[in-house]
Amino acid sequence: MDKLTVTAASRVTAADLATARLGSRFGRMDLFSQLALLAVESLGINFDSLARDRVAICLAAATSSLATDVEFWKGRDAAGGLSPTLFTYTLPSAAIGELAIRHRLTGPNLCLVGGDALLLAEAADLIRRGEADACVCVSGDVVSAALAELIRVPATAGASALFLQRGGEGPHVLRENDRDIASWCAVISGAKNLG
Amino acid sequence: MCDPAANLPVVAVAGCGAVTAVGEGVGALRAAMRANASGLRACERFRHPRFQSSVVGAAPATTSGVESDDPAFELAHAALHEAAGEAREVLSATLPTRLGLVLSTTKANIEALERLADGRPCSDAARRHLQPDLLAADLAALHGARGPVQCVSVACTSGLVALQQGAKLIQRGAADAVLVVGVDHLSAFVVGGFSSLKALDPVGCRPFDRDRCGLSPGEAGAAMVLARAELAPRGAVTLRGWGTSNDANHMTGPSRDGSGLAQAIRAALGAAGLRPEEIDYVNAHGTGTPYNDAMESAALRGVFGEACPPFSGAKGMLGHTLGAAGIVETILCVLAMRERLLPGTPRLGASADGVPASLVREPRAAERLDHVLKLSTGFGGCNGALILGHG
Amino acid sequence: MTLSPIELKTKIIDSLKLQDITPAQIDDDAPLFGAGLGLDSIDALELVVMLEKEYGIVVKDIEEGRPAFKSVRTLAEFIVAKRPA
Missing domain, CATH: 3.40.47.10 (Thiolase/Chalcone synthase)
Incomplete structure (x- = not known):
């Protein structure tokens, strides 16, 4: 059975975006994509040392793209009409597209809604099945004030990321029947920053 | 691998x-x-x-x-x-x-x-x-x-x-x-x-x-x-293999050379243990946009060379059903396999230049429909391929 | 009637949410697409929205807009020509 290692983990919130500079088109992305990009940047992974088509991207978006959906739909009666840019980002998987473009990752993709607890198991499965050698995992949520009112959940904006690798050197090895997967998910969706 | x-x-x-x-x-x-x-x-x-x-x-x-x-x-x-x-x-x-x-x-x-x-x-x-x-x-x-x-x-x-x-x-x-x-x-x-x-x-x-x-x-x-499979009816269609990939190119337009989709197809073939020539029919994503269909033609050429299997697209029948598309179009493939009928391409007039000649216009009986490849692509550069077989 | 290049550049920056660039840094004749500012097809469509919103110009067909979108100068000329009185 392959050894799987979490080689890096990070967590970011909207406040961290103030100083983020991740390309000239960063500004047009939806907040979730921005947070995902920043979280992955904070992992400090050197993708040059990896085969790009063997790195998967797994994403979990707690409330889908609803915050952007609300913003997009708000513009329906504006002069000029609906915004094509906003429409592009009315998908939770838009962040996968931006991550893939930025880091030139062409491997497998998975995006789950509300699947925060499942994400690491799915990433591990992708690697164990031989579909990928490593996985960028991002779990996050953006609930704007407008969305909060609509679906009656608290406003929030944050993302956590971790990098899972076959083999690899890092502080934490995933064991086969690892009962710590839940605590790893807590790291993904919680507040701890590693190393 | x-x-x-x-x-x-x-x-x-x-x-x-x-x-x-x-x-x-x-x-x-x-x-x-x-x-x-x-x-x-x-x-x-x-x-x-x-x-x-x-x-x-x-x-x-x-x-x-x-x-x-x-x-x-x-x-x-x-x-x-x-x-x-x-x-x-x-x-x-x-x-x-x-x-x-x-x-x-x-x-x-x-x-x-x-x-x-x-x-x-x-x-x-x-x-x-x-x-x-x-x-x-x-x-x-x-x-x-x-x-x-x-x-x-x-x-x-x-x-x-x-x-x-x-x-x-x-x-x-x-x-x-x-x-x-x-x-x-x-x-x-x-x-x-x-x-x-x-x-x-x-x-x-x-x-x-x-x-x-x-x-x-x-x-x-x-x-x-x-x-x-052992719980399902005998002879039921099986899921032989699959693959996904990303073009890493543009948020709404596919990569022109179809290399990302070709990669997903190859991953599916590898998982299924099949060679390209063993695919009997391909059901395309075929949205009808200039870029998508051109890219798929390129991807099919990339994988199958000039020996592209018969292929067709269902979106002229159903429209682009987004999250349902991959499922409903796979159901169409299952129906096709059960009847050994190659589905046509509704609303096709004259086919475009560069589209492989094996495009199926009207439905026709197939000699063999043992292995079928289903394709899809989506915003954000996502590509998917699924291979169906017979139990 | 003329159109201030600075005003147009500001509107481009705002509608496309370009970061870390000031109007003064955009050359009047630099290509907007491909090289130069590196805008893509989604940006082109967003500029069409901006033209209607800010100048009341409706671009019916994206092909009609293509030559206008070459540079800030060509876009300014297009706006002056098409702008409703």
């Missing part, structure tokens, strides 16, 4: 259900396939300056008389009901805690957002189903699935990814059977959105046609019951 000889259980299709632009039920889909019919129609609801075209693939109302505020739930539930009916023997032998559900959707019940934004009536259930994971949970509860539940949303590749996720749940022993359901309903949100991208064909989509110029939005609920 994935070892196809690894001792993973074979996953089979035990039942199918669908509600689409050509009617309610898989029977309607089969009839439309045989007739090469199109369900695209001009729809009064989308005759407004906000919409670039009013030609869409609208499903019949499944709640008679009353305009539903929860169309996503209605479509998904109807499809699941039919699929579960076909798979009743398998399901009655499956413990509820061993029955999973995977939902595939891009916008879930976005209808509710439109109603709430306009101040129109909106039930609590409709509002709740704005959230795809809650829609999944409610469908699972209603259909007795107390095993693992997942909600997949990877743009237009969602359907194939959901089937893959269902198969993986069975292969790693987390479930014995999985209800895989895809749904997206027609909405001003989506039709308006594609209009803002100027991505619609004003007269209705014409995949692989020389004059194609855009897609047509569609809606559908589509469901497949997956189970371990």
